[in-house]
Amino acid sequence: MSEAAIVLKDIKKVYKKSDKGAPETEALKGISLTIPQGEFFALLGPNGAGKSTLISILSGLVHKTSGEAYINGISIDKDHDRAKTYIGVVPQEINLNIFEKVIDIVIDQAGYYGIPRKQAIERAEVVLKDLGLWEKRNDKSQALSGGMKRRLLIARALMHEPKILLLDEPTAGVDVELRRGMWKFLRELNEKGTTIILTTHYLEEAEQLARHVAIISKGSIVADESMKTLLSRNKDKKLEDIFLEMTSEQP
Ligand code: ADP
Ligand code: MG
Numbered sequence: 001m002s003e004a005a006i007v008l009k010d011i012k013k014v015y016k017k018s019d020k021g022a023p024e025t026e027a028l029k030g031i032s033l034t035i036p037q038g039e040f041f042a043l044l045g046p047n048g049a050g051k052s053t054l055i056s057i058l059s060g061l062v063h064k065t066s067g068e069a070y071i072n073g074i075s076i077d078k079d080h081d082r083a084k085t086y087i088g089v090v091p092q093e094i095n096l097n098i099f100e101k102v103i104d105i106v107i108d109q110a111g112y113y114g115i116p117r118k119q120a121i122e123r124a125e126v127v128l129k130d131l132g133l134w135e136k137r138n139d140k141s142q143a144l145s146g147g148m149k150r151r152l153l154i155a156r157a158l159m160h161e162p163k164i165l166l167l168d169e170p171t172a173g174v175d176v177e178l179r180r181g182m183w184k185f186l187r188e189l190n191e192k193g194t195t196i197i198l199t200t201h202y203l204e205e206a207e208q209l210a211r212h213v214a215i216i217s218k219g220s221i222v223a224d225e226s227m228k229t230l231l232s233r234n235k236d237k238k239l240e241d242i243f244l245e246m247t248s249e250q251p
Contacts, residue, residue, distance in 0.1 A: 003073030005086075005164045005195040006035040006058070011067035013053050013219075027053045029219040030067070035197060035212075037163070040190045042210030042227075043199045046247050049216045051199035052092050055168045059089040072163065085113065088157030092168040092199075094149050098142035102133055105141060106156050113160040120159070127155040131185065147178040154185075164195040171205060183209055203239045217247040 013028040027050045035041050045051050056062035058069060060080050069076045071083040096105060103124055110120035128134040131151040136144060141152060150170055157165060167186075171179045186209060190196045200206055206213055206227070213230055215223040223230060223246055234242045 002037055004034050004070070005037045005039065005072060006033065006197065007068075007070040007073075008033045008054075009068040011054070011057065011069060012065045013050070013057065013062065014065045027219055028057075028064075031216070031219075031221055033214060033221065033224060035195065037195055038190075038193060039195055039197075040187075040209055040211050041195075041197045042206035042213045043197065043216060044201070044203065044206045044213055044243065045199070045216035046201060048218075049247070050219045051216060052168055054216075055089065055091075055166050055197075055199060058087065058166060059091075060084060085160065086162055087164045087166055088160065088162035090150075090153045090157045090165070090167040090170050092172065094153065096141040096149060096152060099140055101138055101140055102128065102144070102152060103137040105152065106159050109156045110159045115160060123159055123161075127158050131155045132181075147174045150174055151182070154182075158189075162194070164197065165189065167196070167198045169199055169201070171200070171202065179205070203243055207239050215243060215246050222246045 008031050011028050011031040012026075015025040015027055017024050031050075031054060043051055043054065053062055057064045058071065058076070060076070072086040074083040074086075076083050106124045106127060107117070107120045110123060111117075115123065125134065128137055131154060133148060133151055133155060136148065141149065144152060154167070154170065171182055174182065183205070186196055186198070198205075198209065210227055213223065213225070213227050214221055230242065231239065
């Protein structure tokens with residue numbers, strides 16, 4: 001039997017007090033989740049719920065305070081470098097070198113994973129064409145529109161053909177038509193076998209795409225079930241109402 005794509009056990013994260021006097025924040029209060037291979041999983045939650053913190057722990061940008069995390073069965077504490085080879089990460093913040101050309105951005109990325117240059121060039125053509133960026137390959141990233149930059153982040157994340165793709169609010173600031181194009185792309189990628197984990201605060205996005213949804217609120221998981229079950233358990237309600245009930249402040 002193959003390993004789950006992602007296993008999280010009681011993950012906690014406390015951001016320490018900053019020098020500037022910001023208070024200590026308990027961003028994750030014990031998150032446990034198991035995401036099987038091939039899943040299309042949405043992590044849904046309002047701003048500040050802890051979604052990016054969770055993604056950043058898996059990608060290695062943030063150190064967890066406690067708990068265990070496994071990517072494709074490999075503990076991130078034991079061998080994060082190897083664990084990371086299985087994931088592609090699309091960060092919430094656009095972190096592209098604005099002076100670098102589109103083609104160089106994706107080819108350099110392949111270099112980090114030890115992919116030979118000739119193979120990287122071939123792969124770049126495939127991913128850039130898939131994401132509608134091939135015509136832009138010789139433009140500097142600063143010349144791209146917001147939606148194109150987001151697509152370039154996806155192209156970059158896919159260069160090493162990861163089994164698991166983590167996307168942190170990939171459609172933030174992307175207009176409706178382009179958002180639908182991105183949904184189609186992600187659906188097809190999932191159908192071809194890539195496990196997709198997507199954070200979003202757009203309910204419609206989660207509903208359209210995900211087979212499984214976890215709702216996170218103030219650092220805790222408040223729902224973790226198939227989208228079908230969640231919706232049928234709350235028969236007369238829309239996802240929006242369920243979400244608001246589960247994430248609102250209780251007096
Ligand atoms: P989300 O992605 O769901 O909007 P985040 O993971 O970004 O949530 O944030 C969760 C909580 O942790 C928030 O209260 C946020 O202010 C805090 N936080 C996030 N990053 C940092 C940081 N680098 N230092 C201190 N606090 C942080
Ligand atoms: Mg975030």
